[in-house]
Amino acid sequence: MDQGEVYFLKMYSGEDLLCTLVGDEEDRLYVTQPYRVEIMQTPATMTMTTAIMRWIPFESLMEQTICLDKKNVLTYMLVDDIVASKYLNTIDQHARREREEQADKIRQMLVMQAIQRIANNNPTGSVH
Secondary structure, three states: OOOOOEEEEEEOOOOEEEEEEEEEOOOEEEEEEEEEEEEEEOOOOOOEEEEEEEOOOOHHHHOOOEEEEHHHEEEEEEOOHHHHHHHHHHHHHHHHHHHHHHHHHHHHHHHHHHHHHHHHHOOOOOOO
């Protein structure tokens, strides 16, 4: 297996994963950014589509190296450029969304702190 490449892994648990390989040992695989592959039916058109979603729900953990025991991997294969591109675009979109959500939370916290400071400096609410 080639390090830095995107692979599809079929797990014995039945899960299908897309991930980036960062290491390959005799009995272990080391990956980052594992995404679960799901086949879903779209409600509007009733057609089948493939969706990928985080295997681990926390972005900071997705970026860490994850060790998989090869005993849990039924098979694996290198994906083509189209699938790899969609996977990498999804990672970028999720990371961007995560950063935007964090920035929004910080902005909201700063606004609340400013409101609280104003209220503490003028406890009666009267205007001078």
